[in-house]
Amino acid sequence: xxxxxxxxxxxxxxxxxxxxxxxxxxxxxxxxxxxxxxxxxxxxxxxxxxxxxxxxxxxxxxxxxxxxxxxxxxxxxxxxxxxxxxxxxxxxxxxx
Amino acid sequence: xxxxxxxxxxxxxxxxxxxxxxxxxxxxxxxxxxxxxxxxxxxxxxxxxxxxxxxxxxxxxxxxxxxxxxxxxxxxxxxxxxxxxxxxxxxxxxxxxxxxxxxxxxxxxxxxxxxxxxxxxxxxxxxxxxxxxxxxxxxxxxxxxxxxxxxxxxxxxxxxxxxxxxxxxxxxxxxxxxxxxxxxxxxxxxxxxxxxxxxxxxxxxxxxxxxxxxxxxxxxxxxxxxxxxxxxxxxxxxxxxxxxxxxxxxxxxxxxxxxxxxxxxxxxxxxxxxxxxxxxxxxxxxxxxxxxxxxxxxxxxxxxxxxxxxxxxxxxxxxxxxxxxxxxxxxxxxxxxxxxxxxxxxxxxxxxxxxxxxxxxxxxxxxxxxxxxxxxxxxxxxxxxxxxxxxxxxxxxxxxxxxxxxxxxxxxxxxxxxxxxxxxxxxxxxxxxxxxxxxxxxxxxxxxxxxxxxxxxxxxxxxxxxxxxxxxx
Numbered sequence: 001x002x003x004x005x006x007x008x009x010x011x012x013x014x015x016x017x018x019x020x021x022x023x024x025x026x027x028x029x030x031x032x033x034x035x036x037x038x039x040x041x042x043x044x045x046x047x048x049x050x051x052x053x054x055x056x057x058x059x060x061x062x063x064x065x066x067x068x069x070x071x072x073x074x075x076x077x078x079x080x081x082x083x084x085x086x087x088x089x090x091x092x093x094x095x096x
Numbered sequence: 097x098x099x100x101x102x103x104x105x106x107x108x109x110x111x112x113x114x115x116x117x118x119x120x121x122x123x124x125x126x127x128x129x130x131x132x133x134x135x136x137x138x139x140x141x142x143x144x145x146x147x148x149x150x151x152x153x154x155x156x157x158x159x160x161x162x163x164x165x166x167x168x169x170x171x172x173x174x175x176x177x178x179x180x181x182x183x184x185x186x187x188x189x190x191x192x193x194x195x196x197x198x199x200x201x202x203x204x205x206x207x208x209x210x211x212x213x214x215x216x217x218x219x220x221x222x223x224x225x226x227x228x229x230x231x232x233x234x235x236x237x238x239x240x241x242x243x244x245x246x247x248x249x250x251x252x253x254x255x256x257x258x259x260x261x262x263x264x265x266x267x268x269x270x271x272x273x274x275x276x277x278x279x280x281x282x283x284x285x286x287x288x289x290x291x292x293x294x295x296x297x298x299x300x301x302x303x304x305x306x307x308x309x310x311x312x313x314x315x316x317x318x319x320x321x322x323x324x325x326x327x328x329x330x331x332x333x334x335x336x337x338x339x340x341x342x343x344x345x346x347x348x349x350x351x352x353x354x355x356x357x358x359x360x361x362x363x364x365x366x367x368x369x370x371x372x373x374x375x376x377x378x379x380x381x382x383x384x385x386x387x388x389x390x391x392x393x394x395x396x397x398x399x400x401x402x403x404x405x406x407x408x409x410x411x412x413x414x415x416x417x418x419x420x421x422x423x424x425x426x427x428x429x430x431x432x433x434x435x436x437x438x439x440x441x442x443x444x445x446x447x448x449x450x451x452x453x454x455x456x457x458x459x460x461x462x463x464x465x466x467x468x469x470x471x472x473x474x475x476x477x478x479x480x481x482x483x484x485x486x487x488x489x490x491x492x493x494x495x496x497x498x499x500x501x502x503x504x505x506x507x508x509x510x511x512x513x514x515x516x517x518x519x520x521x522x523x524x525x526x527x528x529x530x531x532x533x534x535x536x537x538x539x540x541x542x543x544x545x546x547x548x549x550x551x552x553x554x555x556x557x558x559x560x561x562x563x564x565x566x567x568x569x
Contacts, residue, residue, distance in 0.1 A: 047569040048126050049530050073199070087206065087259055088128040088190050088568055091447050092434060 048088070051081050124194035130566040131187045134452060138442055138558035140182025140213070143172050144454035164224060165212045165451035168431055168458040170442075170558070173501030177550035187211040187227065188450045190239075200246040204258075206239040212451040224451050240272045252279045260292065262433070263317055263331040264355050264370045267387055267408065267460045269425050271432035273313075284321040290314070294425075295342040302340070311337035311347070325361040330354075335376075335425070343425075344379075351376035351383070351423050364395035374423055383419030385409050387460065391437060399476040404438045410466025410495030420495075424460035433460060438471040439487045441538030442558050443518040448536060456515055456540070457491060466494030481526040489518045493545065501549040514543030516557075534564040 034041035046054065055078045059071065066074065138144060145162025161167035165186075189209045196202040211227030218230035226233025242256030254277040261270035275292030294311040301309040313336075319329040337349040355372035367390070374385035387408040394401045411421035424433055431453065434445040441448075445455050457467050473487035492513045493500075500509045520538035527533055539559045547554050 045123055045125055047530060049569070084124075084126055084192065084194075085568065088126060088192065089566075090259070091436065091449050092431060092445070092453050 048081060048085050052078070052085070055081060122196040124192075124196065126192040126194075126569060128188070128190040128566065128568045130189075130450070130564060131185060132448070132450075132562050132564040134184040134186060134560070134562050135181060136184075136558070136560040137179045137181050137556060138170065138560050139166065139452050139454055140184045141179045142175060143179060143555070143558070144168070144170055163212070163216070166454040168454055169463070170454060170456045170458075171501075172546060172555035173549045174504070175550055175555075177553045177555045179556065184213040184452065186213055186450055186452055202244050203241075204244055205241050206259075208237040208239050209235055210237070210451050211235075250280050250282065253277070254279075260290065262333070262355075263319075263329055263357055264372055264387070265389060265391075265435055265437050266433050267389070267406070267424065267435050268333065268353065268372070269313075269433045275313075286319040288315075288317045290317075294337070295339050297339040297342045300341060309338055309340050311335075311339045311343055311349075327359045329357045331357075335423070348379050349377065349423075351378065353423070355387075366393045367391070372422075376423070378419055378423060381414070381417050381419045383421065383423060385420065385422035387422050396474075399474055402439070402471075402473040402475065404469075404471040406435060406438065406467065406469045406471075407494065408460050408462065408466045410462070410493060410497070411464045412495050412497050414464040414497060419464075421464040422460055422466055430459050435460065438469060438489055439473050439485065439520070440471065440489045440518055441520045441536065441560050442540045443489045443491050443516060444469070446560075448534075448562055448564060462493060463499035464495075464497055465499055468492050468494050482523065484521070484523045486521045487519070491515045491518075492543065501546065503548045504551060505548040510544050510547045510549075512544030512547070515545050516540045516543045530569050531565070531567045534566070535562065536564070537561045 033039040034044075055074060058066070059074050059078065063071070134140060140162065142160075142162060144166035145160050145164075151157070187210065190206065191209075192204070192206045194202055194204050210224045212224040214227045215229075216227045217225045218228040218232060220226055220233040220235070222233075223235055223237050226235045238257075240257045240259055242254055242258040245253050245255075247253055257272055257274045258277065259271070260273050260275070260277065262268040273292045273294060275290055277288060277290035279286065279288035290313075292313045292315070294313060296306060296310045298304070298306045298308040298310065303309060314334040315331065316333075317329070317331040319327060321327050331354075333353040335349060335351040335353070337343055337347045339347050343349075351374055353372055353374045355370055357368070357370035359366065359368040361367075369390040370388070372385075372387040374383065376383055385408070387406070389404070389406045391404045392402070408422035408424075409420050411419050414421055424430075436445055436447045438444050440446070440455070443456050445453070445458065457469070460467075469489060469491035471487065471489040473485060475483070475485045477483045492515055494513075496509065496513055502508065503510050518538055518540045520536065522534060522536035524532055524534040537560070539557065541557050542555060549555065
């Protein structure tokens with residue numbers, strides 16, 4: 001029984017490793033969209049426009065997906081995102 | 097022993113994992129870049145930034161406040177009626193970093209780097225400098241740094257240097273200010289309370305101690321949504337200013353402002369407005385001021401028609417001990433409020449103005465003259481990428497006083513209080529996501545308030561043209 005278990009685990013470990021190598025091989029052949037077009041970069045953050053779009057899309061899903069409390073949180077986040085955009089575009093600056 | 101070592105190792109790993117997740121931050125990084133070409137016989141000329149006053153020691157002084165974008169106020173009195181047109185390229189960048197520990201705690205930071213115009217200076221030290229070849233200037237500005245936290249359910253706290261604006265379309269204050277703002281939300285009711293320190297000149301005053309000579313504000317604000325279509329609100333602000341050399345040489349201001357606002361929507365029509373009553377003392381002069389506003393928006397076909405009306409009270413004789421001029425935050429803080437809903441470019445503050453920021457009516461107080469203005473406009477989107485807008489405005493001072501320029505032909509001030517009529521138009525086109533290019537042009541037919549106030553007649557009607565590239569992310 002013990003031997004069978006070891007055999008199964010070994011087989012699983014090997015297959016996992018090969019899958020990882022296979023994934024690496026595929027990855028090696030893929031274009032690096034981050035280098036090429038600044039897309040899909042690891043740790044990328046949303047622009048304010050992307051954030052607004054995502055929040056609006058989530059709020060649109062409504063009560064089918066989110067509870068009333070969660071929707072309130074999303075709406076608050078949407079308000080904050082709009083405030084960020086307004087603060088960036090806020091006119092003036094004195095200059096005296 | 098072996099077991100306890102293993103347990104310790106597991107616990108250490110567990111603690112390390114917990115600590116890592118506790119310190120994980122959601123990083124938000126946003127910003128703006130804008131460059132604009134300004135062609136104008138108004139902005140960038142001596143009409144909006146007089147040369148320094150000649151003295152015996154310096155009979156031919158250099159340029160005045162215009163080198164920093166202007167002193168805000170249009171002052172054509174005593175200058176040639178015709179001005180060369182200014183050609184300026186102005187540039188601004190803003191960077192915002194937000195470190196969010198969780199939904200209840202974040203640090204907000206906001207910075208700005210301006211060139212008031214390309215070519216102004218290099219190897220310089222100071223805000224808005226460094227636009228000339230070589231650049232290399234120390235010109236980094238910190239706008240706001242504050243903590244935004246929800247310490248308990250239904251309570252939000254903002255602490256630090258934060259953007260804060262009034263509940264009255266910015267006619268009293270709209271600025272970065274240091275303080276504490278607590279706000280809450282109970283169903284349809286949203287109250288807030290704040291204390292702010294505008295300035296502390298104690299160390300430079302005769303008292304020689306920090307915290308004695310200050311300019312402060314206490315605010316109480318409440319909004320109530322009666323229904324989906326009706327919102328009402330009220331606010332109380334107490335301004336107390338005994339600073340020396342900040343908003344005036346030796347200020348003594350105690351001003352109470354109480355205002356109400358409302359917004360009602362019915363079908364395609366939205367009406368909003370406010371009324372503010374002020375009572376207090378400005379440098380020992382009893383002052384009772386008033387401001388009233390009414391705005392409307394009506395959806396018409398593919399567009400939206402807009403109208404705005406604003407009145408702020410003025411004073412014929414601000415030095416007689418009984419003031420009636422609307423008190424807007426003044427002195428060095430003059431630019432720290434602004435009414436933009438009228439969509440003016442020259443007659444009122446321009447929503448597209450950056451460091452170059454001038455207007456015929458620059459502040460709510462308007463040199464103690466107050467204002468009466470009526471404005472109409474129409475927003476017309478053409479397609480998903482192109483939007484346009486058209487506006488017209490008509491404005492006068494509410495009361496004339498010694499600030500009125502003298503008619504150099506008659507040697508007396510003009511009877512008319514009419515400042516002028518503005519027409520403007522804009523078009524905005526989205527080139528890429530986040531990148532917009534806009535053109536906005538404005539022309540003002542000056543009123544008889546300015547008749548023959550220039551040294552050789554009536555000043556030429558001012559115009560302003562801007563071509564703007566703006567990227568936000």
